[in-house]
Amino acid sequence: MTPASPAAIMRAVLWMAGALSSLTLLAFGTRELTYEIGTSQIVFLRCVLGLVLLVPFIAHAGLGSVRTGNFRLQLFRNVLHFSGSWCWYYGVAVLPLAQVFALEFTSPVWLGLIAVLVLGERFTLARAAAIGLGFVGILVIVRPGVSEISPAVLIVLASAIGFGAAHACVKKLTATDTPLAVLFYMSLLQLPMAGIPALFDWAPLSWVGWAWMLLVAVCNTLAHLCFAQALKLADATVVVPIDFLRLPLVAVCSFLVYAEAIDPFVLIGAAIIFAGNYNNIRSEHRAAERRADAG
Numbered sequence: 001m002t003p004a005s006p007a008a009i010m011r012a013v014l015w016m017a018g019a020l021s022s023l024t025l026l027a028f029g030t031r032e033l034t035y036e037i038g039t040s041q042i043v044f045l046r047c048v049l050g051l052v053l054l055v056p057f058i059a060h061a062g063l064g065s066v067r068t069g070n071f072r073l074q075l076f077r078n079v080l081h082f083s084g085s086w087c088w089y090y091g092v093a094v095l096p097l098a099q100v101f102a103l104e105f106t107s108p109v110w111l112g113l114i115a116v117l118v119l120g121e122r123f124t125l126a127r128a129a130a131i132g133l134g135f136v137g138i139l140v141i142v143r144p145g146v147s148e149i150s151p152a153v154l155i156v157l158a159s160a161i162g163f164g165a166a167h168a169c170v171k172k173l174t175a176t177d178t179p180l181a182v183l184f185y186m187s188l189l190q191l192p193m194a195g196i197p198a199l200f201d202w203a204p205l206s207w208v209g210w211a212w213m214l215l216v217a218v219c220n221t222l223a224h225l226c227f228a229q230a231l232k233l234a235d236a237t238v239v240v241p242i243d244f245l246r247l248p249l250v251a252v253c254s255f256l257v258y259a260e261a262i263d264p265f266v267l268i269g270a271a272i273i274f275a276g277n278y279n280n281i282r283s284e285h286r287a288a289e290r291r292a293d294a295g
Contacts, residue, residue, distance in 0.1 A: 008233045008234060009233070009234050009238055011233050012229075012230040012231075012233035012234035012238055012239060013230075013238075013242060015226045015227075015229040015230035015233065016226065016227075016230045016239060016242040016243065017242075018222060018226040019222075019223050019226035019227050019230065019243070020242070020243070020245060020246045020249060022218075022219040022220075022222040022223040022226060023219070023223050023246055023250075024246060024249055024250050024253060025215060025219045026215075026216055026219040026220055026223065027092055027097050027100070027101070027250060028097075028253070028254075028257065029212045029213075029215040029216040029219065030042065030089055030092045030093070030216055031092055031093065031097070031258075032209075032212045033209060033212050033213060033216065034089075034092070034093035036203060036205055036206060036209045037202075037203045037205060037209070038198070038201045038203065039086055039089045039090050039093070040086070040194050040195075040197040040198040040201060041194075041198040041201065041202060041203065042089055042213070042216070043082070043085055043086060043089065043190065043193075043194035043198075044191065044194035044195045044198045045213050045217070046187075046213075046216055046217050046220055047186075047187040047188075047190050047191040047194060047195075048187075048191065049213065049214060049217030049218075050183075050186070050187035050217050050220060050221055051184075051187045051188065051191070053217060053218065053221045054180070054183060054184055054187065054221065057180060058180065058184065061178075061180055065178050065180045065181065066178070066180055066181045066184040066185075067177075067181065068173075068176070068177050068181055068185060069176030069177060070172075070173060070176055070177070073169055073172060073173055074173065074177070074181075074182075074185045074189065075189060076169060077166050077169035077170065077173065077182075077185075078166075078185060078186055078189040078190050078193070079193070080162050080163075080165045080166040080169065081162065081163070081166040081186060081190070082189075082190045082193045082194065083158070083159075083162040084158075084159040084160070084161070084162025084163040084165075084166060085159070085162075085190070086159075086194075087155045087156060087158045087159030087162065088100070088104065088156065088159040088163075090152070090155055090156075091103075091152055091155055091156035091159060094150075094152045095150075095152050095153065095156060096254065096260045096261075096263070096266075097250050097251075097253075097254040097258075097260065098247060098250055098251035098254060098260065098262065098263065098266050098267075099141065099153070099156075099263070099266050100156055101246060101247050101250050101251075101270075102137075102141050102247055102266045102267075102269060102270035102273070103138070103141060103153065103156045103157055103159075103160055104156070104159065104160055104163070105137075105160075105244070105247070105270055105273045105274060105277070106134050106137070106138060106157065106160045106164075106273055107160045107161075107163040107164040107167065108130065108134075108164065108167075108277045108280075109130060109131050109134030109135070109160075109164070109273065109276070109277070110160060110161045110163075110164030110165065111164040111165075111167050111168055112127050112130055112131050112134075112280065113131060113164075114164060114165055114168045115127075115168060115171075118168065124280075124283065125283075126279055126280045126282075126283030126284070127280050127283075129276055129279060129280070130276035130277050130279060130280035131276070132276065133272050133273060133275060133276030134273050134276055134277070136269075136272055137269040137270060137271075137272035137273035137276070138157070138269065138273070139269075140265055140268055140269030140272060141265060141266050141269035141270070143265060170182060179224075179228045183221070183224055183225075227239070230242075235285060240274075240277065240278055240281055241274075241278065244270075244274045247267065247270050248267065251266070251267065
């Protein structure tokens with residue numbers, strides 16, 4: 001396995017800076033939108049605008065770039081992702097943003113469980129440690145018995161499970177489908193999923209609301225593209241630590257914008273979850289290097 005060059009790592013860092021900025025703005029844009037419209041309408045409009053934003057990329061790459069070799073898996077993946085997205089948007093509306101982001105970091109924990117139980121992957125010591133530390137981190141963040149666990153916390157944890165399961169599907173889809181196809185079907189298939197319930201709770205958007213909606217759609221698309229580009233240039237051992245920086249970033253920004261207190265237990269719990277995930281990534285990276293050297 002050839003290590004990334006310093007120039008490639010620097011470009012990956014810049015792409016990750018774009019991803020972090022996009023995800024932070026996405027959270028704030030979503031929070032502002034919830035003052036005007038419901039969650040289903042936000043997801044529906046995000047899908048519509050997401051398809052529009054993908055048109056130039058598809059035109060450049062050709063229609064072949066969005067063909068899928070496994071439509072059923074695409075559909076199943078998007079049912080999971082839609083459920084996770086809906087729960088995440090709801091959490092952004094009612095919980096401190098730092099807590100939402102911290103609980104979202106448990107997605108790799110659920111992905112690890114699903115990979116072992118469903119995909120038949122090996123249950124390594126590093127993966128077991130990641131799952132164990134993930135649950136410890138959750139307990140530190142929500143502190144059951146010390147503070148009341150709100151239903152919104154459970155909903156955000158459900159979003160992390162949905163995202164983790166959706167990521168497991170993507171791992172299989174990448175064998176046949178391009179990242180652009182994954183993005184295309186994400187918007188196309190989730191359009192009716194969100195559109196039908198949105199009809200029953202539709203509300204008009206102000207001009208300011210439309211500006212926030214456009215920002216959410218652009219940032220959602222950019223975040224996926226930036227992550228994909230970063231992972232092309234450098235491996236996950238470089239990308240994942242940078243991704244973790246969005247938690248303190250959003251904690252500081254939400255303190256300045258919404259006067260949300262910075263909860264040290266949220267940061268400590270997220271750091272525990274990150275430590276387990278990063279150790280697992282390092283272990284898998286070393287195993288891949290050994291296989292490459294042996295081959």
